Amino acid sequence: MSGSRVLQAGTRIDSTRTVNFSFDGRDYTGHPGDTLASALLAHGVRRMARSFKYGRPRGIIGAGAEEPNALVQLGTGALTTPNVKATQAELYEGLSARSTSGWPSLDFDLKSVLGQGSRFMPAGFYSKTFKWPQKLWPLYETVIRKFAGFGDAPAEPDPEDYDHLHHHVDVLVVGGGACGLLAALQAGRAGLKTLLLDEQNELGGWLLSDPNAQIDGRSSEAYIRSVQAALAEMPHVTVLVRTTAFGMYEQNLVQAVELLQDHIAPGQRQAHLPRHRMHKIRAHQVVLATGAIERPLVFGNNDLPGVMTVSAGQTFLHRYGVRVGQRVVICGTSDLIHDCAESLAKAGAQVTVADVRHSAVARNGSYTVMAGHCIAEATGGGEVKGVKLVPLHPTRDETTGAGSFLACDVVLSSGGLSPTVHLFCHDGSRPQWDESLAAFVAPHTGRKGVACAGSVTGAFELADALAQTTQAMQQVLAACGKTDTLPVPSCPQPRRLQPRPMFRLPDGKAEGAGAKAFVDYQNDVSAADIELAVRENYHSIEHVKRYTALGFGTDQGKLSNVNGFVITARALKRPVSEVGTTTYRPAYTPVSLGALAGTMSGELFDPNRYGAIHASHVARGAALEPVGQWQRPWYFAKPGEDLHAAVARECLAARNGVAVMDASTLGKIQIDGPDAREFLNRIYANAWTQLAVGKCRYGLMLDENGMVMDDGVTACIEQNQFYMTTTTGGAARVLNWLERWHQTEWPELKVWMTSVTDHWSTIALVGPKSRAVLAKLCADIDLSPDSFKFMDWRAGTVHGLPVRVFRISFSGELSYELNVESGYGRALWEAVMAAGAEFDITPYGTETMHVLRAEKGFIIVGQDTDGSMSPMDLDMAWAVGLKKPFSFLGKRSLSRSDTAREGRKQLVGLLPEDPASVLVEGAQIMESATVGAQNQMLGHVTSSYHSAFLGRSIAMAVVAGGLQRKEQTLYVHAHGKVTPAKVGSSVFVDLKGDRQNV
């Protein structure tokens, strides 16, 4: 005997159709329009969960987002969703759900056995137990994890999609109840671009649970329908349902999540539409018509299944046609309880109202009132069977007698309304306690850009709410430059008996001595726990929250927080207004990670940047390496080759024959202007004044600390035009750097800089036979060594295409870098491959490139440097032009005491004693082979490879005072191994540099 379906006019379900669903393996039926909760209640299903700590049986308390107990696992497999509130799960054909607590089952829960020892498990016991012995912690953790949590995260990839939609509107109205509907109508009629959101599946808010409301002579349903129709006629008004505004951010950005398809059976969902959509709304004016949520009263065993809120009782009856019980006890502090008593009595229930106000009387003879009484405790094993009612002192929260027992099958309580202030307070502010209303309210005048409308401001009566909304909207319209005068809808103002605010109902015993009175259901926080926190000297409400876990759960304390704040204030003997609330933070209700990510997952998680020649590399079986966001060929393995075999072959081809590499990813900047040379002088360490047209020079770029930040070859194209290259990863950063200095420090310099990174593709043709290959493709450049020297560049025609040829070398071999407009990049690459076929031309990637340059001791910024290496540290003093007339960036810092001191880490070469031993990059270098109590770490290995050309291992390293340690043997430590290595030059191949000059 408890919940049942009743014939009720005006419900929102379609009782002519049936929907089949299952819960915990049992089959049930419901109706379209039901939630899982209403359908289960209609079948008398009560026990939905076991509590988090004590394993106590729990049932449905609320009817919406405020529900703390009825968390279910919805669906199976890849679509399974944990912790959906049964009160929010819209029923569809074939829905399958299960409870998320209770082990081994809901009926018999092992934790509840432990829960018998609850007096040893008060708030805070987690931090005091399970500490020792320390070695048992892994075991404790496994056990606690088994008992902790509710539902299960899906174990399979999500097959559904998510996306985002941005809005720019004049007015955003959050909440589609009576006041939100009115606000949207008023804004829309004034011609303002308006967006109205509501979290429910249909508009109406509390009106859906209060069919007898009258607005402008219309019933709730008629009013909702007429406003909806009016809004639909206005093209500048958009209405979204099943859309929860979960956060409000700086400058009136509101984020909301729309559940587009969760209410549709998986087999019926449309694949081309997302499952959830995140709306990012920028509104000139935000109107918060977010309403209020009713608080339950706190009394002994108030967590028994069958103890619910009054508004839940009303909602299940009027909206879903479910009478939650047959013998009903209602206890509360205001006339809300009489509205409910009348409705339930009319639906055939036997109703007794325990009204805490001594002067309360029944409105008619359909139900009984016990005035000046409250509930001391509910009783029943597993579900509520009765209550102990006690008489109250007229003004003090004290009992005046022993009281009596009353049998019942459902208990509804109401402690008053708590305005839903969350969005208003997401800016870090706190709501104000209104003593007369016994509520934390948002200000009825809102704040700049944000209006508050309706019961969120404490205007709990419909007539007051509509009047206050109209006043607020008048200001909103004015802020949008509209002068329309708004009429206030007419609404009857019923006579109300003054509420008597109460929170923790007295049971005649000291707190903690009687039955457990729960404040926070999801975390099993009782009133006694809060008093314990205060006794343990936690006096800030934020500390009380953390100590007890009040308000921590997926319900974020919607039913519990205010009760908790007041109980804390009473325990501290301080005014509630002083104790205040905890911090409100987004999200108001849980948001799926998919909604936050939108399309930014899988292949769209991050851009992959490609050069124009990419398809050729893929066709040749290149393995790829990410360099920043770029995908670059790493090595080109032939069948049967691993990385090392491929790299060895590629390196030998580059030094002995001809090889080719795609260098298109390097940053390229065109610099023009009469002051271009001066600008280069200032941003590079070396000198540019004398660089002639047709010549190239290596440039070293320092930051303000004198440390190397980037490098690259820059060529003089025309007298006043230069072509700068940067590292692949540094391109954007260098351009920003150049712009920053030009715009903020030297705006008088006449120079322009524009990125051409994507315009040019670069093909590096490398090796002793590179000239021969180029000659086959290019007839109009004299390639002879005396004419086209190392570090020259020429314009010409290669394979019929206009090409700039740069004779520069990162390998130390004869090398030509062909620059062509990217649209022709692939055609030129294939032509080079074809022309080089007779020479066994070998494509190579970044790995070989790294080895070749290391053999020549060329640094790679970011590999051999880490932002703390000056040019002197790198033995590159030759690249620093100290005689330039104007200072250059980093120059002053080079003379800083720490930058100029002895013993700094310096770049050297290392040759391992064992030529087959390749040092580990990052390995620590020490003078000693053994690790002792005091170890002096001299530096680390920066680059390390096997050199196929030399037939042995090589490495570059930074070592304290390294340039003075030539010929010294040092010890390289990594992964427990020690490798002796000799310090020497970082140039291992062709010390004099003859090979690039042939």
Add this chain to the structure above:
Amino acid sequence: MFNPPNVMLESPLHAFGLPARAATPAKENRVAMSELPHLGYIVLRGKADDTAFMQGVAGVLGQALPTRPMSVVSTSAGVVLWVSPDEWLLACKRSARDALLAALATALRDVFAQVVDNSGGLTALRISGPDHLLLLRQLGPYDYESLAVGRCASTVASKTGFTVVRTDTDGVVLVFRRSFADYTWRLLERTARPYRLCITSPAHCADPLFTPLLEIV
């Protein structure tokens, strides 16, 4: 100057084989897209208050560069987009590009200015259809509804950026970088899923300003 054989030219969206996938938009296709490839792109840098610069350029283009932010201007040489107070992008016929580069270089020889060929670095894509505005609103936070015909804006879209040019009420042209073209196309295709995207030919997705510049290979 000569024009190399266009058969060698590959646009930034070449890998997606769009021309081969082109179809005629049907009623259910709420969004249609077509690449407008192989145009010439010239970046112009100069000071708007330098009459020598402004006159020099006007002499080549046939009219003055626009100084009002976000302007889109159609000239005899091609479409000019205002990018910043000292930067403009000229989209032209590829066959006219070399002559324009030379003419601008000559006209601006002794002027403090910069003329940069960026033809290899950019491409254009026309997006049209009844829901093209919704699609744009799904890509990024710019207030696309406020972008009037004859205006352009450079903005962010997820993890990239592009320039949006509003040339008529039926659609827009996006201009974006070659190295981000793979990501941009994948982003567009994925975001357009609710609208049943139709990849189509330029003929079915004609843009009043950009399509006349196309020289189909």
